[in-house]
Amino acid sequence: ELNNAVPAGDEHRGLFEELASLPDVKYVAGGMVQNTIRVAQWMAQVPGSTAFIGCVGADSFANKMRTACADAGVNSVYKVDAYAPTGCCACLMRGVERAMCVNLQAAKNYSKDHLSQPEVWRLVEEQ
Numbered sequence: 001e002l003n004n005a006v007p008a009g010d011e012h013r014g015l016f017e018e019l020a021s022l023p024d025v026k027y028v029a030g031g032m033v034q035n036t037i038r039v040a041q042w043m044a045q046v047p048g049s050t051a052f053i054g055c056v057g058a059d060s061f062a063n064k065m066r067t068a069c070a071d072a073g074v075n076s077v078y079k080v081d082a083y084a085p086t087g088c089c090a091c092l093m094r095g096v097e098r099a100m101c102v103n104l105q106a107a108k109n110y111s112k113d114h115l116s117q118p119e120v121w122r123l124v125e126e127q
Helices: 015-020 032-044 061-071 105-109 119-124
Strands: 004-007 049-056 074-083 088-094 097-104
Touching: 015 088, 032 049, 032 061, 049 061, 049 097, 049 105, 049 119, 061 074, 074 105, 074 119
Parallel strands: 004 097, 049 074
Antiparallel strands: 088 097
16 A cells, blocks of 8 residues: 555565565665664764664574664664564555555564663663
């Protein structure tokens, strides 16, 4: 649906694999909060002055998220969910219009116990 975001359903099952197979696909560490952190990092212009925690799967998309955050100067520590894939959002562009299909997966499985992990709590204290 143009100019809208929809949750991924069974009818979108092949969309993400199809997009991932395209040669010019662009991956961006995203989600509303992660995008906000990346903008704050850009505004601060001091590498490592921001941090993000969340939940990803044990897959190649999680590695892309880690790399994108590191490239932007954002410290990140993700909880890894061995059973759910990393959440993703397909953004389809046509001219100035866009349609987004959101597949939360592991992103919705963050738990409070991860926050108390030493490597995560260190980020809280340093920021």
